[in-house]
Amino acid sequence: MNLLPNSTMSKSYLHTEIYEKIKQDIISGKLREQTRLASIRKHAEFLAVSTTPVEMAYRQLIAEGFIESRPRRGFFVVKMSEMYRNLDMAQVQYLDSSLPTLQAQKPEYIYDFHMSKIDFAYFPIQEWKRLLNQVFNPESVDMLFYGDPQGEPGLRSEITNYLYQFRGVNCQADNIVIGAEQHLLIHILGQILKDHSDCVAVENPAYPLVYNTFQTTGYQIYPMPMDAGGLDPTALKASHARIVSISPSHQFPVGTVMPVSRRLELLEWAKEVDGFIIEDDYGGEFRYQDKPVPSLQGLLPNDNVIYLGGFSQVLAPDICIHYMVLPDKLVPLYHQYRRKVMMEGSSSRIHQNTLELFMKNGSFERHIRRMRNVYRKKNRELLTAIQQHFKNKATVIGASAGLHVILQIHSHWSEEDLTAIARKEGIRISPATGFYLDETPGQKQFIVGFGGIKLNCINEGIGLLHHIWTPMLQ
């Protein structure tokens, strides 16, 4: 990189270049943790530019959690352990769907701990619009026509890179299928796996999308018991199922992170029975404590994993872009089915191409890092608040990743009643037992999301919740 003033740099911005350089130095280890960066003035003088771009670069690095500012003392590279501290975003998109429209029903919660809410305050809307305008102009009207039903090749290629770098997934662009809705993708999956098996083993509890879609497609569903490591392989082997659906990076709703040993065991199983593991990795980007666990898909050279991902949590639901990564042997089956039912693309090419640019120019990566920090703070605030108010009258489960935790209490009151009482005071939380396929746990469990609520409302909300629940706690 050349930052001398008389160098030719007609394309990129100064602050972006400075940011990139420092980021690389941190990642590569050239800048060790706790190292103090050159001061803004010094750095600016060295580069012979003004202080502003340097300052902007530093701020971006702070937002993404690479460095921290100690006022009047300097900027310091943060500890690696902190850098990866992020809850992985839970894949929960559970909308309160018992109501006809989410829109119309606005009971206006004051403290909204809804689990699928995310924080749009930091969405780079200007950048997005800029790219959108770049993509969509009078010269590109042809983009209004049908595109590749599998998804725009350029975007699939970007997703490939991203998955490799961030989730350790190994695939080619041809393995990726893009769709506007998770249900649609699972439905396709159900169709192309029909000849392989007629039953699916699932985690219990679990998010109903996958198992209900398979069930309505004609599959039998086998609920599997779970332990601290996630789904129990022994039970799986005994079931004689050949397809299993899991969410190893942050199990819904419990938040279990499946250890690597168990992942390997499952991969071994899949190979033995020639089965398939459906790895639902929605939100695997967000972890708060340690480094993200590599995905099953990329753990071993393997042809038995179907990886599911999407941009709802990590960017915005409205762009309607989800994807699945099919092993090579399933790709022809997909095309066969796609042709048979005359499938068109379901995700708008305008959004797809905008997202491609967004990923290509680094904005996406920056956004993820920034959001990871934002959510980490909220996560910490929530845990502190629960500890402070509930003390030993509550247990928290699954707090190391995702955008929600499980709050577990003892009470004779039903989860529904407790939820209703909270709602009356303007607090939104959700009961968790609805996600169990059969028997429910002894304690009362609630899903407390922290993605959408403002940081400074968290403590207040939890305090109020504890206050109104006090008579009902044991």
Place this chain on the structure above:
Amino acid sequence: MNLLPNSTMSKSYLHTEIYEKIKQDIISGKLREQTRLASIRKHAEFLAVSTTPVEMAYRQLIAEGFIESRPRRGFFVVKMSEMYRNLDMAQVQYLDSSLPTLQAQKPEYIYDFHMSKIDFAYFPIQEWKRLLNQVFNPESVDMLFYGDPQGEPGLRSEITNYLYQFRGVNCQADNIVIGAEQHLLIHILGQILKDHSDCVAVENPAYPLVYNTFQTTGYQIYPMPMDAGGLDPTALKASHARIVSISPSHQFPVGTVMPVSRRLELLEWAKEVDGFIIEDDYGGEFRYQDKPVPSLQGLLPNDNVIYLGGFSQVLAPDICIHYMVLPDKLVPLYHQYRRKVMMEGSSSRIHQNTLELFMKNGSFERHIRRMRNVYRKKNRELLTAIQQHFKNKATVIGASAGLHVILQIHSHWSEEDLTAIARKEGIRISPATGFYLDETPGQKQFIVGFGGIKLNCINEGIGLLHHIWTPMLQ
């Protein structure tokens, strides 16, 4: 050269003059390399003109490699050594930007009679972008979140009005379900009709989307014979099916328009057997000869018709908005299924809301009327051309509506061969017999679309087609 504002320069453009002046100064050495030019505003003020011509002049100089832009810092004269290299670069860049996006350019076909192509020359892209910007701004970030899974209420309401006014469909906004893909909607339909019947009667030939989707969902498919009025009700009654799928306004691919008497007969049948008619009305907007026939759905007060429509043909495929109109008694079943599989909205709210405004302010109606005229001209041109060239050696079927006709000829050659021969000469048409479910008709049939091809290419293309086919015609 005089650049004073009062000077008379009737011929040349301002920006050209400014450009020439600076270019001369650079070439003559008056402006040394690395010199910073006056900023756009300063220069404009000095010349007492607006900033735009100065900006254009600077851009031209950049394109030709005389100067470079350092963002937010100024424009600088490039080094002479680089100037010649840049000249080449500029050339390349110019070529690049003159290409109308990478995607579309497939110069394979000179005369593209593809059936699903539509004419984007008249798409009101500026108006659309205006509305898009109105809809999508920093204040509306919340629109990036999940919306109503059934579709935005505002848009559903607009569609209701439109359907009533243009297609004679009677419904409420609550009856409309919006989805990103036809296959998805039919799939949902298949799921919620499961308890009603396990077989579907379909037209033969037909577009495979509906029947193959039903078939993979587990339904049996009954192909029904057709006559000049469309699907034969006698055969339908004999089949004991209770669900039938038809496209009465412009049957695919034959183009039959079902007369009102037959429609009434079918409605009668549906009532008797408590069955359902799936009315696929794609392309019903475009009729060229007489008034549009009212849809079955609105013909009689009836609770047995499911209406299918979308905006792919009439506006643009890429907005990914299709819809179905469910009778009241099916609406609860839809919600039940939607909740069970945790369905989210699949069409982008940004597009939905933009479309809503587009319909609300009358642009949509104007666009339809305009396109109807455009396609009518092309339709007439195509018929004239076929008559002129093929004379009595070809028959045309289904020419009164839609965006394609069936060209029917006698030949010993296969449809595939004839299609291939046409392709070699740069003509794209499609064989029609692939759409028959069993036996094929005696004559060779081809689908000739006229939506995408330029008006003045039609006669030429048909002439060429006739010319190359002459030896094979009987």
Place this chain on the structure above:
DNA sequence: ATGGATTTGTCCGTATGTATG
């Protein structure tokens, strides 16, 4: 130890290229 000088993060006003309408 101390007070002044220096360094530093932070904030702000202005200028500029770019995009939009």
Place this chain on the structure above:
DNA sequence: TCATACATACGGACAAATCCA
């Protein structure tokens, strides 16, 4: 063509933190 909005870049002001005689 003009006017406007916006993010960036420049350079300076200020107070807190640090350093040094």
